[in-house]
Amino acid sequence: MDTFDAIKTRRAIKKFDSSHKMSSEEIKSLMEHVILSPTSYNQQNWRFITVTDQDIKNKISKAARDQAQPRDGSLVIVLCGNMNAWKEEPLRYWKNNTLEKQELVKNSLSKKYADSPQNRRDEAIRSCGFAGQTIMLAAKQMGLDSCPMVGFDYDELADIVKLPEDHLIVLMIVVGKALEPAGERGGQLPLNEVVFENHF
Ligand SMILES: Cc1cc2nc3c(=O)[nH]c(=O)nc-3n(C[C@H](O)[C@H](O)[C@H](O)COP(=O)(O)O)c2cc1C
Structure with a gap:
């Protein structure tokens, strides 16, 4: 699937087909x-x-307050950050290098x-954010939704x-076969409210 198509067709699905299963090969x-x-310093703290x-x-x-998605989706991925990744054998993060x-x-x-719990937490959230979008776009490529x-x-x-x-739970993502398409988009803000050229 074209990347732009994956970005445009990814939606937050509310109703998943509970009979659909993902194979362990697909999950792998x-x-x-x-x-x-990407992760900062390639620390892979997720x-x-x-x-x-x-x-x-x-x-x-x-x-999840009885929300149906985790129950009916094929796969629930809980994305967590390891607050101690920075010090757990960090040489291996660059093992292919000198x-x-x-x-x-x-x-x-x-x-x-x-010395900074805030930096550790921020990094966990950043890393899981990027991984989250990869999960959702890769799911589209696999013919699935999220x-x-x-x-x-x-x-x-x-x-x-x-x-x-x-460890910190950052978010979870449900992956599966959509039973119903998502409703109409909430509506995006205009570009000129959120994008600034060179500075605010
Ligand atoms: C961090 C985050 C948390 C969310 N939590 C929920 C949730 O608990 N239940 C739910 O149905 N949707 C949840 N959503 C989906 C959003 O409501 C949805 O992404 C947003 O309305 C935009 O719609 P779209 O993803 O279909 O473009 C969450 C989205 C994000 C990014």
């Missing part, structure tokens, strides 16, 4: 593309939980994140996915 292919999304188990999807739906480059990145990561979601009880979802202490 999707995730192999998702991890090509962690993804791919949920296909119906009981768990039902629990997630309940945590040791000098690896050490340089390790020092930069330490400088930026060691719905990004934050309408859930954080603690309940954390409990369901057994979230580690040093």
